[in-house]
Amino acid sequence: MSDQAPPKLSFESASGIPLRPSYGPDDVSELDPARDLGEPGQYPFTRGLYPTMYRERLWTMRQYAGFGGPEDTNARFRFLLGQGQTGLSLAFDLPTQLGYDSDDPEVEDEVGRLGVSVDTVEDIEEIFAGIPLDRVSTSFTINATAAPILAMLLVCAERRGVAWDRVRGTIQNDILKEYIARGTHIFPPGPAVRLAGDTVAFCCEQAPKVYPISISGGHMSEAGASPVQELAYTLADAIAYVEALVARGVEVDRFAPRLSFLFCTHQDFFEEIAKYRAARRLWASIMRERFGARLPESLHFRVFAGGGGSDLARREPLNNIVRTTMKLLAGVLGGVQSATVTPYDEAFALPTEGSQRIALRTQQIIAYETGVPTVADPLGGSYFIEALTRDVERAAQAIIRQVDEGGGMVAAIERGDPQRAILDRAHRTQARIASGEKPIVGVNCFADEGQADREPELLHGASPEVVARQRERLQTVRRRRDGARVEAALGALRRAAEGTENLFPLVLEAVRAEATIGEITRALREVFGEYKAAPGL
Amino acid sequence: MSTRPLRASSGGCDPAGALRQPLRILLAKVGLDGHDMGVKVLARALRDAGFEVIYTGLRQSVEAVARTAVTEDVDAVGLSILSGVHVVQTRKMVAALVTAGRGRIPVLVGGVIPRGDVESLRAAGAAGVFPSGEPLDRVVERIRATLLARAGEGTDER
Numbered sequence: 224m225s226d227q228a229p230p231k232l233s234f235e236s237a238s239g240i241p242l243r244p245s246y247g248p249d250d251v252s253e254l255d256p257a258r259d260l261g262e263p264g265q266y267p268f269t270r271g272l273y274p275t276m277y278r279e280r281l282w283t284m285r286q287y288a289g290f291g292g293p294e295d296t297n298a299r300f301r302f303l304l305g306q307g308q309t310g311l312s313l314a315f316d317l318p319t320q321l322g323y324d325s326d327d328p329e330v331e332d333e334v335g336r337l338g339v340s341v342d343t344v345e346d347i348e349e350i351f352a353g354i355p356l357d358r359v360s361t362s363f364t365i366n367a368t369a370a371p372i373l374a375m376l377l378v379c380a381e382r383r384g385v386a387w388d389r390v391r392g393t394i395q396n397d398i399l400k401e402y403i404a405r406g407t408h409i410f411p412p413g414p415a416v417r418l419a420g421d422t423v424a425f426c427c428e429q430a431p432k433v434y435p436i437s438i439s440g441g442h443m444s445e446a447g448a449s450p451v452q453e454l455a456y457t458l459a460d461a462i463a464y465v466e467a468l469v470a471r472g473v474e475v476d477r478f479a480p481r482l483s484f485l486f487c488t489h490q491d492f493f494e495e496i497a498k499y500r501a502a503r504r505l506w507a508s509i510m511r512e513r514f515g516a517r518l519p520e521s522l523h524f525r526v527f528a529g530g531g532g533s534d535l536a537r538r539e540p541l542n543n544i545v546r547t548t549m550k551l552l553a554g555v556l557g558g559v560q561s562a563t564v565t566p567y568d569e570a571f572a573l574p575t576e577g578s579q580r581i582a583l584r585t586q587q588i589i590a591y592e593t594g595v596p597t598v599a600d601p602l603g604g605s606y607f608i609e610a611l612t613r614d615v616e617r618a619a620q621a622i623i624r625q626v627d628e629g630g631g632m633v634a635a636i637e638r639g640d641p642q643r644a645i646l647d648r649a650h651r652t653q654a655r656i657a658s659g660e661k662p663i664v665g666v667n668c669f670a671d672e673g674q675a676d677r678e679p680e681l682l683h684g685a686s687p688e689v690v691a692r693q694r695e696r697l698q699t700v701r702r703r704r705d706g707a708r709v710e711a712a713l714g715a716l717r718r719a720a721e722g723t724e725n726l727f728p729l730v731l732e733a734v735r736a737e738a739t740i741g742e743i744t745r746a747l748r749e750v751f752g753e754y755k756a757a758p759g760l
Numbered sequence: 761m762s763t764r765p766l767r768a769s770s771g772g773c774d775p776a777g778a779l780r781q782p783l784r785i786l787l788a789k790v791g792l793d794g795h796d797m798g799v800k801v802l803a804r805a806l807r808d809a810g811f812e813v814i815y816t817g818l819r820q821s822v823e824a825v826a827r828t829a830v831t832e833d834v835d836a837v838g839l840s841i842l843s844g845v846h847v848v849q850t851r852k853m854v855a856a857l858v859t860a861g862r863g864r865i866p867v868l869v870g871g872v873i874p875r876g877d878v879e880s881l882r883a884a885g886a887a888g889v890f891p892s893g894e895p896l897d898r899v900v901e902r903i904r905a906t907l908l909a910r911a912g913e914g915t916d917e918r
Contacts, residue, residue, distance in 0.1 A: 317792035317843060332845045333792050406794015406818050446797035537893040571874060571892070650801050657897040667895060758796075758817030760803050 229669075230662035237491035238451035240614045246606035254609055259504070263599040266511070268503040269612065270600035271558040272523050277596030281309075282554075283561035284586040285362055285527070286579055289314035289339040291689040293349035296339040300354060302576060308583055311361040312563060313350070314338035315372075320407045322368045322744025326694045334690045337573075338364075342697040342739045347375040348382070356380050360391035362437070362527065362561075367409040369396035370422050370727055371743045374734040377430060381735075393434040393483060393527070396422055399460040400439050402636045402756065404446040404645065409744065412633050414751040418726060420467050425727035427478050434483045434525075436464065441487035441529040443641070447649025450498045451615055453486060455622035456632075456641045458505060462623070463632040465514055475514050479521035487531035488550040488557075493611055495550070496602060499526065499557030501616035528554035530565030530582075539665035543567035548585050555595055556602055562586065639759045646760075697739065704737040712736045713746045720750035783907050784812040785868075786834040788825040790849050791841065794818055798892075799840035802870070802899065809900045822849065826856035829865055836887070836907055841871040847880045854885035866910050868903060 235241050243250070254260075261267055264274035273279060286308060288299045300311055315338040318330040324342050325334045334340050341347060351361075356379070365372045373394050380390045398415040401408040408415065419436060426435035440457030444450065461482065468478055484502070488495045506524035510516040530550060535543040547564045554562050564582040566574035574582075589595055602608045626635050635641055655661035662668045712733040719729050726747075733743050785806060787799050796818060803813045814832050816825060829837050837857065841849055846869055853867050866887030873881070873891040881889045888906040890899050 317794075321792055323792075330792060332848045333843065336844045401794070404797065406796060407792075408794075446795070447801070537891070571872060646797060646800050646804075649797050650804050653801050653805070653896045657895045666893070756817055758815045760800055760807075760813070760815055 227668070230659055230667075233661075236450075236494040236611070236615075237489065238449040238494060238615065238618060240451075240494070240611065240618065242611075246610055248606065250606050250610040251613075254613070256604075259613075260603060260609075263603075266519070266522065267507040268523065269500050270603045272503065272525065272560070274599070276558060276599035277555075277590075278599075281590050281596060282528075282559055282586075283310040283360070284308050284583060284590075285310040285312040285561050285563050286566075286583055287312045287314055287364070287530075287563050288574075288579065290337070290573055291335045291339065291686070292693045293339060293341070293346045294692075295689065296350050297352050297354075299576075299579075300350070303579065303583065304354070304359065306580060306583055307587065310561060311354070311359055313361055313363050313365075315363075315365055316340045317407070319372075319740060320365060320368060322371075322409055322740055322748070324697060324739045324741030325690065326697055327741055334693060340690075340693050341372065341375070342693070342741070343700050343737050344375040344378045344382075344734050345696065345700055345737070346693075347372070347379045351379060356383070356385050357389035357391060360393065362393040362395075364395050366395050366398050366401050366405070367407055367415065368740055368744060369394045370418055370730045371734060371740050373422060373426075373430075373433070373435070374727070374731045377731065378734050387430045389432065390430055391432045393437050394422070395439060395485070396436040397439045397460065397485075399463060399632060399636060400442055400457070402754070403456065403641045404442040404448075406756075408754050408756075409748065410751040411754040412636060414720075414747075415754075416463070416467050416633065418747070419464065420471060421725045421727045423464075423468060423478055423481070424471070424473050424725060427473065427481060431481075434481055436481075437483045437485045437527065438464065439485040441485050441531060443645055444487045444489055445531050445533045446645055447533075447652055448645045449648055450489065450491065450494050451618040452622065452641075452645060452648065454498055454502055454505070454615065455619035455626075456645075457484065457486070458502070458509065458619065459623050459626040459632040459635070459641075461506070462509065462513075462627075465510075466631070469514065475510075475516045476518045476521050479510060479514070479516050480518060480523070483525040483527065483560075485527045485529055486559075487529040488554045488562075489531060490534050490546065490550070492549060492553050493608065494615065495553040496557040497608060497611040497615045499528075499554065499559060500600075500603075500608070500612045501619065502526065503558070504612070505616055505619060526559050526561075528557075528559040528562040530563045532565050532569045535565060535567070535570040536663060536666050537571045538670065540567050540570065542665050543570065544581060544585070547582065548589070551585060551589055552595065555589060558600060639757065642759060700737050700739075708736040709733070709738050709742070712738055713742055716743065717746045717750055720747055782810055782812050783836070783904065784814070784832065784834045785836045785838055785903070785907075786814045786816065786825065786829050786832060787838045787840065788816040788820055788828075789818050789840055790820050790822055790825060790853065791843060791845050792819060793841060793843035793845075795842045796840065798842070798871070799838075802838075802840070802896065805896050805900050806903065809904070811904075822852045822856040825853065826860040826862070829857060830860050830862055834865065835911070836866045836868055836903070838868040838870065838903070841869065841873075842892075844872070846871060846873055847877060847884055850881055850886050851884040866906065868906065870899070 263271040423435040440453035444453040507522040566578035868888040870890035
């Protein structure tokens with residue numbers, strides 16, 4: 224028998240919405256099913272984007288991978304596809320995300336860590352060797368340098384003879400949330416949003432199967448945002464992008480069907496389900512009422528459910544398999560379009576093939592063994608779920624209203640409002656974990672001291688050989704390319720950055736000339752400058 | 761927008777009960793890692809516990825951190841590293857402080873740190889190592905204990 228009292232149960236949601244012991248008709252008396260729910264596939268899409276949901280098409284199973292050099296990542300991709308994974312998701316190292324070449328002395332220690340290193344189009348070709356760009360879709364977690372990375376993908380397709388209108392994939396390209404939570408911004412928000420918009424506008428014209436932006440809340444919730452904050456600030460970011468695109472003269476129904484979203488699913492099972500349902504209803508109404516979108520696809524909140532890692536524990540790491548299973552289940556019951564399951568060891572290491580396999584199997588077991596995907600929105604109509612969906616929606620609406628009243632999201636980010644609100648909640652959560660008010664099994668309750676140090680020791684970075692090989696390949700490209708063509712392309716890019724024309728075609732030309740990610744970024748940095756965030760506490 | 765390091769303090773009270781000034785700690789992000797919510801939460805927790813806290817903001821060089829450590833006359837430098845470069849950055853930080861003539865300022869390191877790296881960090885000169893997953897109140901108490909123990913070992917050259 225343990226001499227410790229078990230933790231107390233909480234009677235409010237993760238976002239602080241008070242919960243009653245049970246729910247009944249009175250809790251949803253104002254609910255009008257035709258107006259507020261619709262059928263699955265019908266406005267306002269609370270019950271899902273498609274009439275038969277997963278019967279027609281299961282969610283895409285996309286495990287996040289990428290490390291070392293392009294060859295290592297290619298091998299992991301082929302392994303995952305061989306195991307039945309249906310899409311790819313690519314992680315980049317920090318130098319690539321911030322526009323430094325692998326031989327830049329400033330970043331020598333970070334090459335090939337946390338993700339794959341990419342310098343030129345040649346690396347993208349290597350990563351996708353033997354992988355058909357028109358059949359397998361890849362999600363690229365890339366933001367500040369999304370334009371050159373997408374340009375590399377398109378030039379790779381060009382070299383292989385794959386037409387751009389057949390290339391599939393998603394680039395994250397959501398720079399606003401970088402200032403809020405993830406920190407891989409380069410330029411100030413103004414020019415950064417322009418570059419993101421240039422990329423979206425280009426894709427609408429020339430690469431219609433690419434989702435050119437994935438507006439992301441997952442990084443905010445990983446940093447400590449509540450589900451309601453994640454929902455509200457993400458939609459507020461999305462509103463800022465839509466406004467920027469409309470302002471530059473792109474018609475809303477032209478680009479809105481290509482917007483997609485990324486959330487992370489966390490531990491509050493029912494509130495996470497409610498979050499996905501509320502997001503669809505809220506976004507559909509924003510697009511229709513506020514922006515006058517008409518196409519049904521313009522109203523769709525298409526979402527990738529990230530697994531997250533901040534709520535996984537280092538102690539007794541196999542418990543994370545149970546946690547991630549529940550998270551995936553919440554996402555599927557919430558009707559998401561694609562999902563990842565975080566490998567159980569990601570809280571402290573680079574996942575191995577073994578842990579990646581269990582994560583993928585978790586998806587396959589829920590898809591094929593449990594019967595969960597058979598019926599669309601199986602919890603729709605539940606008194607509790609409908610009441611909670613409404614409460615989450617209202618709480619998010621209140622935050623979005625505040626952002627609107629404060630002059631929109633770019634102004635809010637520059638003032639540091641969302642940053643501060645998320646920090647406040649992160650601070651509260653840590654205090655609640657320390658006090659035991661927020662139980663984490665095996666960590667602050669039911670902790671087995673004998674288990675404490677038995678965590679696997681795993682590698683965390685790239686080997687020196689991988690880094691050396693990457694730099695060698697870069698130098699080979701530098702030697703053999705036409706230097707004058709590179710200089711001309713970079714000069715044209717710099718001049719265009721000073722004006723207002725769409726920069727994406729100029730980035731493409733630089734990539735064709737085999738300019739490096741560092742050179743392209745430097746050209747833009749010379750014009751746009753660099754953003755230094757205030758270290759607000 | 762200002763890039764001046766921010767100082768946060770809850771006032772002059774030192775819960776350790778000594779007559780000296782509150783402990784001053786410089787928290788820093790070095791390298792390219794952009795995740796700083798954790799270090800900001802720690803900054804607030806230290807401030808609540810009576811420390812004076814200065815936070816550098818993202819992507820600082822170890823030389824810049826060492827300069828701030830000197831001008832702000834801090835009792836410790838705390839690095840937050842979630843990107844796997846903790847050992848090499850710790851070594852560089854310790855060296856930068858030595859170059860700046862403040863080799864006695866202890867360097868503390870926290871973040872996503874495999875247990876197997878704790879010894880390497882010690883060898884690189886870290887005075888304290890704080891792998892993720894430890895409750896915040898324990899982290900704060902360990903930082904205080906580490907600094908008070910160092911202070912008891914002798915006087916700094918400053």
